[in-house]
Each structure stands twice: as structure tokens, then as C-alpha cells.
Amino acid sequence: xxLEEKTKPVRTPRRPIWSGSITIxxxxxxxxxxxxxxxxxxxxxxxxxxxxxxxxxxxxxTKDGKIIPWAEVVKGYEVAKNEYVVFDKEELEAAKPESxxxxxxxxxxxxxxxxxxxFYSSYALLPDKSNDAYSLLLAALQKMGKAGAGRIALRTKExxxxxxxxxxxxxxTTLRYAYDVVDPHNFxxxxxxxxxxxxxxxxxxxIVTDLSGEFDINEYEDNYRRKVEELIEKKMxxxxxxxxxxxxxxxxxLMVALRETIKQLEKK
Amino acid sequence: LFDDDETMSKRLTKVEFTNLDKILFPxxxxxxxxxxxxxxxxxxxxxAFLANRPLVLTRFPNGIDMEGFYEKDAxxxxxxxxxxxxxxxxxxxxxxxxxxxxxxDTLIWLANLAAIEIxxxxxTIDAREKPDFVxxxxxxxxxxxxxxxxxxxxxxxxxxxxxxxxxxxxxxxKKGLHVLIPIVREYTFGETRAFVHxxxxxxxxxxxxxxxxxxxxxxxxxxxxxYLQNSHGRTMVCPYSLRVTPTAAVSTPLNWxxxxxxIKPAEFNISTVTSLPKDxxxxxxxxxxxxEVK
Numbered sequence: 096x097x098l099e100e101k102t103k104p105v106r107t108p109r110r111p112i113w114s115g116s117i118t119i120x121x122x123x124x125x126x127x128x129x130x131x132x133x134x135x136x137x138x139x140x141x142x143x144x145x146x147x148x149x150x151x152x153x154x155x156x157t158k159d160g161k162i163i164p165w166a167e168v169v170k171g172y173e174v175a176k177n178e179y180v181v182f183d184k185e186e187l188e189a190a191k192p193e194s195x196x197x198x199x200x201x202x203x204x205x206x207x208x209x210x211x212x213x214f215y216s217s218y219a220l221l222p223d224k225s226n227d228a229y230s231l232l233l234a235a236l237q238k239m240g241k242a243g244a245g246r247i248a249l250r251t252k253e254x255x256x257x258x259x260x261x262x263x264x265x266x267x268t269t270l271r272y273a274y275d276v277v278d279p280h281n282f283x284x285x286x287x288x289x290x291x292x293x294x295x296x297x298x299x300x301x302i303v304t305d306l307s308g309e310f311d312i313n314e315y316e317d318n319y320r321r322k323v324e325e326l327i328e329k330k331m332x333x334x335x336x337x338x339x340x341x342x343x344x345x346x347x348x349l350m351v352a353l354r355e356t357i358k359q360l361e362k363k
Numbered sequence: 364l365f366d367d368d369e370t371m372s373k374r375l376t377k378v379e380f381t382n383l384d385k386i387l388f389p390x391x392x393x394x395x396x397x398x399x400x401x402x403x404x405x406x407x408x409x410x411a412f413l414a415n416r417p418l419v420l421t422r423f424p425n426g427i428d429m430e431g432f433y434e435k436d437a438x439x440x441x442x443x444x445x446x447x448x449x450x451x452x453x454x455x456x457x458x459x460x461x462x463x464x465x466x467x468d469t470l471i472w473l474a475n476l477a478a479i480e481i482x483x484x485x486x487t488i489d490a491r492e493k494p495d496f497v498x499x500x501x502x503x504x505x506x507x508x509x510x511x512x513x514x515x516x517x518x519x520x521x522x523x524x525x526x527x528x529x530x531x532x533x534x535x536x537k538k539g540l541h542v543l544i545p546i547v548r549e550y551t552f553g554e555t556r557a558f559v560h561x562x563x564x565x566x567x568x569x570x571x572x573x574x575x576x577x578x579x580x581x582x583x584x585x586x587x588x589x590y591l592q593n594s595h596g597r598t599m600v601c602p603y604s605l606r607v608t609p610t611a612a613v614s615t616p617l618n619w620x621x622x623x624x625x626i627k628p629a630e631f632n633i634s635t636v637t638s639l640p641k642d643x644x645x646x647x648x649x650x651x652x653x654x655e656v657k
Contacts, residue, residue: 345383345396352403353375353471359407360467 105133113249114223115196117232117258117265124232125223126198128267132216137323191251198258198267200243206259209242213270215254220265229265236260377444378471387426387477390609393633395477401605402474404637406467408616409603411648413470415487417448417461419598420478427479427607435459438476445469448488453596463488479605482598485555486548491595493548495651497555498599499562500589502539507572507584509538509628515566515573515586516540520619522562528652531644534628536606536614539586541599547651556593558654563588602644605633616644 111127118124141150154163170187171179222229236242242259247267254269279285291299383396402409423431437447437460446463464470464481473481485494499519503512516532519542523530531543546555563575566588574585592599600606600614608629615631621643 345394346380349380349383349396349400349403350375352400356403356406356467357375360410 105135111221112218115198116223117198117200117220117243119200119232119243122228124228125225126220126229126265127223129219129221131219131266135320137320137327187251195248198245198247198256200245200258202244203239203241204244204257206240206242206257209244209257209270212276213255213273215269215271217261217266217268220258220267232258233260233263233265236265376471377442377468378475380475385426385477387423387479388609388611388633389426389428391611393611395475397633398477398479398605399471399474401633401637402470403467405603406470408642408644409601410464410467410470412602413464413481413483415463415465415489416483417450417459417488418464418473418601419482420462420473420476421480421482421607422476422478423607424477427609431479431607434478435461437462442472445472450488450491479607481601481604483601484596484598485593486552486595490548492551494550494552494555494593495546495548496599497544497546497559497654498592499542499559500535500539500592500599501542501586502535502580502589503586504581504583505538507586509540510625511572511586512539513622513625515570515588516542517619517623518566518570519562519588522565528654529650530619531616531647532619532622533602533614533616533644534612534626534631536600536604536612536628536631537608538628540622541614543647544654545647545651547653550654552594554654556590559588559590559593563590603636615639616642618643 108130111129113128114126115128116123116125142148143150154165154168155161156163169184170182172182173179220229236258237260242257244255244257247254247256247269249269255272256270257268259266259268380396380399383394383399385395386392387395387398417435420434421431422434423429435452435455437445441447441462446465446469447460448463449458449460451457452459462469462473464473484491485496485498486492487495499516501512501516501519503509520530520532523542523544528544531545533541533543535541560575563573566573567575570586572584572586574580574582574587575590577591579585580587580589591597602614602616604614606612606614610629611633612629613631613633613636615628615636617626617631
């Protein structure tokens with residue numbers, strides 16, 4: 096059934112979303128770009144409660160409540176409250192960054208020197224036509240632990256990006272711009288941070304050392320998703336669902352106090 | 364065999380907790396869960412004072428920085444297990460369906476309603492006109508300080524000792540001190556009020572700073588010995604009730620010896636009161652006295 100499909104690992108995409116080449120100075124490596132990241136939550140559809148029929152969205156005019164067909168929809172940028180500058184599709188199309196089919200590499204950096212905070216999304220890069228240049232670049236990056244840093248234009252945006260090795264393939268990871276990430280220094284709470292005492296720090300270091308290990312992403316699973324999947328399976332079998340409310344942390348704390356008080360009151 | 368926490372909670376209390384993580388004291392980020400926990404912890408000391416008294420609440424469902432309200436009537440949605448009593452209110456000039464808090468569940472339910480302050484009348488429903496406490500509200504008007512109130516309260520204590528009357532002291536949780544005498548239910552409010560007023564007058568003669576008359580209540584720099592609360596329909600903040608102050612102070616029962624040493628009322632608050640070792644008012648209900656000057 097449909098559900099089993101979802102619990103399996105993500106399917107491998109068949110069609111590239113982009114093709115072009117990695118350019119390093121005068122060298123070109125022809126590549127195809129494939130989607131690699133899927134944010135798989137559980138998708139629900141809105142239905143009408145009384146007859147379970149799917150509901151759809153309509154664009155409704157806020158002035159007269161009329162449903163507006165797509166052909167009459169344009170985009171507006173709000174410049175002041177209720178004041179818009181209007182664009183049609185062609186005008187925005189013309190402004191799109193020129194997708195010149197190149198991933199331009201400016202320099203090579205240590206892959207681990209880029210903070211993951213900036214990582215946006217990743218795409219598989221596969222060789223296009225010839226394998227030779229591709230495997231050479233991959234081998235060099237693997238040997239040196241380096242990544243090519245550069246730029247790529249995808250759809251309506253230009254991204255900073257890294258080309259790096261991942262499991263014997265080249266992968267393109269698009270990055271966020273520095274100005275799109277909050278600088279933690281701006282949080283008031285972090286300004287008066289005190290320097291810990293040496294003994295405190297030693298203890299903390301010991302705890303961290305004791306709990307140190309290898310990171311394995313396979314140890315992690317979305318428990319919410321798993322539970323909902325179990326519920327869906329039960330529903331498909333026609334079982335009735337009993338709603339269990341999980342006890343919140345706060346409730347647990349109150350239970351401790353309650354038990355103690357009840358004990359005291361019983362003594363009286 | 365093993366209950367989950369939810370069933371456990373149902374077995375321990377009838378109350379269904381709501382919005383536990385809502386912050387009610389913004390300055391100290393005190394949540395409703397902490398308020399409920401506080402009232403659960405003081406319940407063994409507090410419940411005896413609440414029993415059979417129609418309560419008046421100050422509720423701050425959106426925290427003490429937002430608007431709160433006094434509540435006498437049991438609100439809509441009061442569970443059927445909460446005891447209420449319908450009485451005519453002189454001040455409201457109508458029948459009011461008062462809440463009675465005779466058990467732990469009701470106290471927890473009140474806390475869950477964000478009833479920060481709980482006020483109690485000085486008599487119980489079975490003898491509404493016969494108070495069981497005489498109440499001196501020692502209320503300093505700035506620049507008179509808590510220390511000024513303390514000196515008047517200590518002087519009052521000496522006086523009551525001389526009369527052979529055992530008195531009990533608590534912080535109001537705000538500016539002043541409350542002194543109580545537990546009494547047998549033989550006197551009217553008129554009599555207890557006259558008693559407190561008479562002693563207030565004596566104190567005002569002996570201390571420049573003390574005043575005893577209603578007209579002097581708000582005199583700057585004076586300590587008013589308030590006798591007026593000894594009246595039908597008036598209330599006193601219940602021992603161990605939280606107060607609506609930024610630091611979540613508590614109206615805290617104390618030993619006279621502590622007051623003599625000097626205390627800071629703000630130090631008695633939601634986080635300190637639950638760990639106070641002893642109940643200084645333990646014997647208060649076994650010491651109901653006659654108002655006779657021996």
C-alpha cells in the first residue's frame with residue numbers, strides 16, 4: 096500500500112533538475128544535478144467533516160468575495176500598507192538571474208571549515224556524457240578533504256555553494272547568505288555570559304569526554320511520524336483509536352508534589 | 364501495572380491542568396505549573412484556614428502584568444465536585460455563588476484558574492456573624508516602612524501578652540504585617556472591631572507613628588492599625604496565599620521571635636516559603652481564646 100512506500104528510504108529521482116558544468120578556471124566538468132533532500136513529513140489532506148470530500152483552495156477577492164481565476168492573478172509587492180507595485184509574470188521572468196549553466200568555483204576550502212549553519216540544501220551531481228573529468232575531481236577532493244566554493248543560479252535565486260565529496264559522489268550543497276542568518280551576539284541573554292571556573296570546566300569536559308562517540312544518523316528517527324504511521328495502519332484495519340494524551344514535563348513535576356502532599360494530608 | 368503519568372494524574376487529582384507553561388509572573392518567569400506546585404506544597408498548612416469560608420479570588424489568567432480581576436462568583440465551567448454556597452453579598456447587593464475550598468483538589472483547581480491571591484472572611488459559613496479570628500492589619504503608609512510596621516506590631520504583641528492573649532503574626536506579603544488572635548465564636552464583628560479599634564487607639568497614643576482612625580488611613584509616614592476588616596463581608600488575604608507582587612511574595616505565618624530579629628518580607632516568596640522547616644502557626648486552631656482581659 097501507499098503507506099509502506101513512505102516508510103522506505105527515499106526513492107532515487109529519475110530526472111535531473113538542472114544540467115551544466117562545474118567550471119574551475121578553464122576546466123569544465125559536465126554534470127547533471129539531481130534532487131537529493133526530501134523533507135518527508137506526513138501529509139494530510141483537508142476534507143469536509145460531514146462527507147470526507149477533499150477541499151480545495153480558491154483565490155477569493157477580499158473586496159467582493161468573488162473567486163478569481165488564475166488568469167486574472169498578478170503579483171504585488173506591498174510598499175506601504177495596502178499599497179502595491181504590480182508585476183506580471185514576464186516582468187519577473189526577465190529579472191531572473193541568468194542561469195548560465197555553470198557552477199563557478201572560486202576557490203577550494205576545507206569542507207569542515209564551513210559551518211553547517213549555512214547549509215541550505217544538497218543535490219547529487221552526476222557526470223554528464225563523460226566520466227573522466229568527474230572522477231578526477233572527485234578523487235582529488237576526497238584525497239584532500241577539500242570542497243570547491245562558488246556560486247550557482249537555480250530557479251529564481253543565486254546561491255553560494257560547495258561542491259564536495261559524499262559517499263563516492265560529488266554533491267552540491269547550496270548555502271545561506273550570511274545576512275540571512277541571525278548573529279547570536281545580538282541576543283541580549285548572551286551578553287553577560289560568565290567565564291566558568293576551572294573546576295566547573297574540568298567537570299564539564301569530563302562529562303563531554305565520557306559521553307563522546309561516533310555520530311550515526313541512523314540512530315535517529317522521527318517518533319511523531321512513526322506514531323502517526325502506526326495510527327494510519329490501525330485506521331486502515333478499522334481499529335478504533337484511543338486518544339492518549341502524553342504527560343507533559345510540567346505534569347510530571349506536579350505529580351511528585353501531589354504525592355508528597357497527599358501523604359502528609361493522610362497523616363493528619 | 365504501570366500507570367502512565369496521565370492516569371496517575373487522574374488518580375491523584377480531579378483537576379485537568381491547562382496552560383501549565385503560561386508565565387504568570389513575567390519578571391521571574393514563574394509559570395502556572397510553578398504556582399500550582401506551590402499551592403500543592405503549602406496545602407497541608409493552608410487548607411485548615413480555607414475550610415468553610417466563602418472565598419474571594421484575585422485572578423490573573425494572563426499574568427500579573429495584564430489585567431486581573433476580583434472574583435466572588437464560582438466561574439462558568441466550575442466542576443460539579445467543587446463545593447459552592449449561595450449567600451447574599453452586602454457589598455454586591457445580590458446573591459453570590461461563593462467557592463468553598465475544603466479539599467486539596469479545589470485548591471489545585473483554584474491555582475489552575477490563575478487565582479493568585481486567595482482572600483478569606485474572618486468567619487465560617489456555619490456561624491457567619493461570629494468571627495473566629497480577631498484581625499489587626501498593620502499597614503504602613505510610605506514613607507513609613509516595614510520596619511515601622513514591625514515596631515508597632517511588636518508593641519501590639521506585648522500589649523496582647525499582657526492581656527493574656529496569644530497572638531499570631533504573618534507578613535501581608537505587601538507592605539505590612541497581620542496579627543491574628545484565634546477566638547471562640549462568641550463575639551459579634553461589632554465586638555471584635557471595637558476591641559481592635561480600642562487597642563489601635565492605645566497604640567496611637569503611645570507611638571507618634573501609629574494612627575487608629577479611618578480618616579488617617581492614608582496619612583503619609585504613619586502606620587494604620589486597621590480595625591475595619593473585622594466586619595461581615597470583609598476578607599483577609601489567606602495565610603500562605605501568594606500576592607500579586609513582582610517577586611511572588613507570600614503572606615507568610617511567622618514566629619514572633621523571627622519578627623523581633625527583623626525580616627525582609629520579600630524574602631518570603633514562592634520559592635522560599637515551601638522550604639520553611641516548621642509551621643509557626645501549628646497550634647492556632649487549638650488556641651481559640653476568649654476576649655477577656657486577664
